[in-house]
Amino acid sequence: MEYLHPYIPILMIVVLAAAFAVVTIIASALIGPHRPGRVKALPYESGMVPFHEANIRLPIKFYVVALLFLLFDVETVLILTWAIAFRAPGAPMPGFQGYAFLVMLFFMIILVIGLLYEWRKGALKWT
Amino acid sequence: MTTAQLYLNCLPILPEIILSAVICLVVLLDMFVPLGRSRVVCGLVAFAGTIVALQVVINPPVAVEAALGGTFGGMITMDGLSQFFRMLFLGGAAITIVFTLGSVETIHYRQGEFLSLILGATLGACLLVASNNFLMFFLSLETLSLCSYVLAAYIKHQRLSAEAGLKYLLYGAVASGVMVFGISYFYGMTGTVQINGVINSVMIASSMPGFNVVPFLLATVLVLAGLGFKMAMVPFQSWAPDVYQGAPTPVTAFLSVVSKGAGFAALLRVTLPFFATNATVANATAGLAGMAHLPVLFAILAVATMTFGNLVALRQTDVKRLLAYSSIAHAGFLLMGMSVFQPDSARAIMFYFFMYFVMNLGAFWVVIVVINRIGGSDLAHFRGLAYRNWKLAAAMFIFLISLTGIPPTAGFVAKLILFKVVISAGISAMQGAVMTPASWFYFGLAIVGVINSAISLVYYMKIMRAMAFERSDDSSRLDLNWVEAGYAMAFAAATVGLLYFEPIANLVNQL
Numbered sequence: 001m002e003y004l005h006p007y008i009p010i011l012m013i014v015v016l017a018a019a020f021a022v023v024t025i026i027a028s029a030l031i032g033p034h035r036p037g038r039v040k041a042l043p044y045e046s047g048m049v050p051f052h053e054a055n056i057r058l059p060i061k062f063y064v065v066a067l068l069f070l071l072f073d074v075e076t077v078l079i080l081t082w083a084i085a086f087r088a089p090g091a092p093m094p095g096f097q098g099y100a101f102l103v104m105l106f107f108m109i110i111l112v113i114g115l116l117y118e119w120r121k122g123a124l125k126w127t
Numbered sequence: 128m129t130t131a132q133l134y135l136n137c138l139p140i141l142p143e144i145i146l147s148a149v150i151c152l153v154v155l156l157d158m159f160v161p162l163g164r165s166r167v168v169c170g171l172v173a174f175a176g177t178i179v180a181l182q183v184v185i186n187p188p189v190a191v192e193a194a195l196g197g198t199f200g201g202m203i204t205m206d207g208l209s210q211f212f213r214m215l216f217l218g219g220a221a222i223t224i225v226f227t228l229g230s231v232e233t234i235h236y237r238q239g240e241f242l243s244l245i246l247g248a249t250l251g252a253c254l255l256v257a258s259n260n261f262l263m264f265f266l267s268l269e270t271l272s273l274c275s276y277v278l279a280a281y282i283k284h285q286r287l288s289a290e291a292g293l294k295y296l297l298y299g300a301v302a303s304g305v306m307v308f309g310i311s312y313f314y315g316m317t318g319t320v321q322i323n324g325v326i327n328s329v330m331i332a333s334s335m336p337g338f339n340v341v342p343f344l345l346a347t348v349l350v351l352a353g354l355g356f357k358m359a360m361v362p363f364q365s366w367a368p369d370v371y372q373g374a375p376t377p378v379t380a381f382l383s384v385v386s387k388g389a390g391f392a393a394l395l396r397v398t399l400p401f402f403a404t405n406a407t408v409a410n411a412t413a414g415l416a417g418m419a420h421l422p423v424l425f426a427i428l429a430v431a432t433m434t435f436g437n438l439v440a441l442r443q444t445d446v447k448r449l450l451a452y453s454s455i456a457h458a459g460f461l462l463m464g465m466s467v468f469q470p471d472s473a474r475a476i477m478f479y480f481f482m483y484f485v486m487n488l489g490a491f492w493v494v495i496v497v498i499n500r501i502g503g504s505d506l507a508h509f510r511g512l513a514y515r516n517w518k519l520a521a522a523m524f525i526f527l528i529s530l531t532g533i534p535p536t537a538g539f540v541a542k543l544i545l546f547k548v549v550i551s552a553g554i555s556a557m558q559g560a561v562m563t564p565a566s567w568f569y570f571g572l573a574i575v576g577v578i579n580s581a582i583s584l585v586y587y588m589k590i591m592r593a594m595a596f597e598r599s600d601d602s603s604r605l606d607l608n609w610v611e612a613g614y615a616m617a618f619a620a621a622t623v624g625l626l627y628f629e630p631i632a633n634l635v636n637q638l
Contacts (some may be wrong), residue, residue: 097132113151120158 064123075111079104130299136198138188139205140257142180142213146250149176150243157239162243166238170228170446173242175219177249183219184210201321204259207638208399211254211477212256212392214634215484215571219385220249222488229610233281233375241247245381248274252385255391261310263321264304264393268353272299275382277373282390291373298366299356308355312346316558317450326400343421343566357390358458359451370438371451376498380491383454384484391461391480395473402473426568427467428454433459437582445559446494449586450487456583457483463576464545467552467569474635479629482541484531489525489618493519496611509590510599518612519605520594522619527587529622532580537625542580549573 045052082104087096118124137144153169153176160168198205223245227233233241251270258264276299280292314320317328330337355363371379401421435457443449459485464476492503496519513520529536529611553569562570607615625631 095132098131099133099363110147113154116157117154 061126068118068123071111071114075107078107129529134539136418136455140203140254141188142183142217143178143250143253145180145183146217146246146253149180150246150250150348151244152176153167153246155241157237157243160239160536162237166228166234169239169242170224173246174224176247177221178215181214181221183264184213184217186470190514201323201404202260202263204258207259208392208395209257211638212388213253215388215481216249216256216385218250219388219484219488220245221382221637223385224382225378225610226488226492227612228382229492229499229614230375230377231499232495233377235261235311238355243277244274244278244281245378248278249385252389252392255389256396257556258396259322261313261322262323264396265307265310267592268306268357268389268393270514271357271386272303275299275378275386278378278381279370281375281378285373286570287373287508289373289535291370293379294366298363302353302356302363305349309346309349309351309353310448312342312349313571316342316346322397326397330400340420344424347421348424351394354390354394355428358383358387358394359455360428360458360462361435364455366434366460367455368443368451371454372445372504373446376447376491376495376504379451380488380495383450383487383491387458388480388484389475390592391458392443394465395476401617402468402470422466422468425462428574429462429466429570431459431577432456432462433579434435435459437579437586440583444506445504445555446497446506446509446590449495449590450490453583454487454623456579457487457530459579460542460545460576463572465547466572467548467554469548470638472548473532474638475545477635477638478628478631479541479545481635482625482628485618485625486526486529486536486622489522489615489622490530492614492618493523493526496615499611500605500607507599508595509593510597511602512594513596514602516605516607519607519615520617523594524591525619525622531584531587532586535623535626537622537628540626540628546573546576546605549576556634605619 043054082100084102149172153173156169157165158174216314224242225236227241245545248271251267251272251274252269255264255271258267275293276296277630279295280289310320310474313325319325319328329343333340333343346621352363354360356366359367363550371383374382433456436454436459436506440449440452440456461476461479464472464479466472471530482559497508498504498513512523525536532538532542549569553566553573554567556563556569
């Protein structure tokens with residue numbers, strides 16, 4: 001079991017974190033004062049006043065938009081890391097940046113084709 | 128490393144690059160070509176692109192041969208295995224594209240999407256067999272899977288097709304999850320995701336005293352679950368009949384050769400280094416040490432898979448469903464080769480797969496023609512086919528006896544060589560004239576295989592009986608167009624012509 005020894009600190013952190021969360025909740029429930037009111041019992045909506053039930057039917061278009069957004073979101077993450085590596089000191093060789101540029105260019109072309117496709121298919125139309 | 132080498136690095140995956148370009152082109156064409164012409168235009172472009180990619184695989188540019196070995200930091204490897212299966216996958220894609228153009232099932236839909244999904248799945252399969260890194264391995268397997276899910280559900284208004292897509296997706300998601308978990312075990316044990324690195328570590332560790340085989344076996348079984356799903360291996364086969372029946376028939380044909388082939392190619396990719404050692408054959412049943420479990424594991428899976436497939440196929444009345452069970456049974460035969468850990472058995476598996484590829488695609492083409500002309504794939508639709516169009520029935524007859532393994536067909540040669548490998552493993556395990564447990568093991572395996580071949584004759588005969596000895600209500604002559612008749616004839620000719628199997632044997636021997 002020696003190979004598990006390096007993981008003992010991780011186990012300790014997991015146990016501590018769980019204990020902290022559980023103990024805090026239980027302690028505040030036991031020790032804290034309880035004076036519930038109507039406003040206090042309302043669900044927290046980041047400052048907005050809730051005005052009807054939360055369980056309503058959402059248009060399915062939201063899901064399509066979320067899916068399309070996800071694609072471009074991931075793309076942003078990739079481009080960010082690419083851009084940092086692009087200007088990083090100690091590039092492996094002189095022509096590396098041109099190569100890296102071409103690679104990203106092809107990626108963008110494929111992405112633009114995807115965008116054209118969803119545009120043409122009417123996935124971006126709301127009505 | 129110079130700049131030129133960076134670009135040369137991309138040359139080994141030139142076929143995949145061409146394939147990706149064709150996918151983009153087909154998607155673009157599909158958007159701008161009017162609906163009436165999109166079928167032909169997209170079909171021709173996709174077909175031409177696949178043929179060009181196939182050509183590049185067969186005759187690689189000079190630089191590719193120089194770069195043989197590893198590329199992209201060892202993520203992609205080019206060897207006989209990847210060349211062979213890439214050829215097969217691209218050929219399968221080209222044939223499926225023609226199937227699509229010749230089938231009425233998908234005629235009311237835009238073809239560009241359909242074709243680009245088929246090409247996308249092929250791209251995944253090609254990268255899978257070439258990948259030498261578990262991350263690349265998983266990514267390409269998912270590329271293949273995701274495209275296949277959509278393809279299975281392509282006929283949206285049909286209940287069966289939607290059901291096929293959903294079942295395939297749910298099953299596939301679980302199988303992939305289990306596989307990644309297994310890969311994480313391998314990473315945890317060896318500290319690398321490079322496939323050859325993992326295998327080297329495991330082989331070195333297994334020869335040491337005090338090697339604990341349990342985590343290794345656990346990880347192997349978990350990874351095998353993901354691949355077994357693709358291969359339709361028992362106990363991961365239950366999606367196959369529903370998906371094969373519900374999916375459009377060109378897709379079924381594609382799944383039964385390319386997707387199944389990808390599973391076997393991936394399995395060979397991870398087990399091939401073991402084959403080269405030759406060390407595990409003699410002690411296959413001797414003890415619990417080292418890798419001796421793997422042959423036994425594969426033999427059990429092989430027997431279970433072929434017996435299950437064959438027995439359940441006996442009761443089927445839908446020909447697509449019947450062929451699904453038949454393809455499960457064939458997966459069992461292929462796994463039988465996996466239980467012999469020798470380079471010869473890897474070659475026998477590839478050889479068998481090539482023959483299976485030809486005869487199975489032929490059988491599915493006949494099913495497509497019957498669906499086109501008679502309107503269904505039930506056994507009832509095959510009734511009296513021999514009197515309505517004897518050429519089509521004769522072609523189907525050849526495919527069926529080939530799938531059974533009766534001479535003079537490709538299937539016979541394939542089975543012959545596969546059984547030969549298993550039996551000679553049994554003979555080489557004998558000590559003089561004395562039987563050892565290992566030789567009993569291999570002889571027993573071969574006998575089970577022969578019994579299964581005999582069982583399979585029964586259900587293939589059911590189709591033949593329906594074609595030749597039963598009459599349908601509508602006995603009018605069936606006129607086929609030249610594509611339908613010509614394609615069936617070509618496949619039948621290939622199935623018989625592959626009795627001259629030397630070119631294929633040479634191809635396989637490059638491994």
